[in-house]
Amino acid sequence: MGTSSSHRSPSTPEWERVKQLYREPNPDPRQVSSRIVSALDADTRRELSDSGVACCLTALLRASNSAAAGTLPIAAGAPALLSLSQVLREQAEREIAGAGYASRFADIALNALGTATFEAASSGSSSVFDVTAPQVLTGLSSYTNEHRLHDLSLCFVAHDFDHLFRHLVTRDTADFVGGEGLPTIAHASQLRDAVAAYCRESVARIEAAAYETTLAEALRAGAEGGRETLQAVLADLTELSLQRLAVGE
DSSP: OOOTSSSOOOOOOHHHHHHHHSSSSSOHHHHHHHHHHHHHOOHHHHHTTTEEEEOOOOOOOHHHHHHTTTTOOOTTSSSSHHHHHHHHHHHHHHHHHHTTTTOHHHHHHHHHHHHHHHHHHHHTTOOTTSHHHHHHHHHHHHHTTOOOOOHHHHHHHHHHHHHHHHHHHHHHGGGGBBBBSSSSSSHHHHHHHHHHHHHHHHHHHSSSSSHHHHHHHHHHHHHHHHHHHHHHHHHHHHHHHHHHHHTOO
């Protein structure tokens, strides 16, 4: 299951149930999401929180710690939020490449790292170009200072599911454009966006406060001591997200 939309879903009964919805008028994003979760095999479910994905989450959490400590660099002369997003992506890419963690889901998570950074550090601004460096630092540091690392982790997972389900829908819907369910490319795009938004918003409502102490301790332990712990939290949040989407909450 590659990240390119040119790869189609497996020819299994579970995936055929997903595709059947694309043939029907007005496919329901909640039902599409639920059937996609049911179609994912056990190996894929585990890979959704693999080491490459964990590198992206770790980069975001570390950035909050650095912002709180006043050591987070933001390049001068560029929009602060775009600069920070690029820096974090490059850091995660280097770690993924250096450790041999490249995967189909790491590629998706790198995109999620960017959009999650926009949300977490925007300080409520509607434009990434208008956020100043002090606002970026204030927004991102607040997750550490206010003991809300669990919220930052959930923000990342929510965006990861947004990008993941965009991919899973996009790779199949092209085959059904022109039919009763998706009469035009615009309808296919609207369904993709609706499914992605539903997944992101649903995952963002998960209660994750119980992980706060574990996340803080993992970050204090450093790269070696905290890596496995952070990945375990990511795996838990990923599984909770899948369970939530499976029942259409």
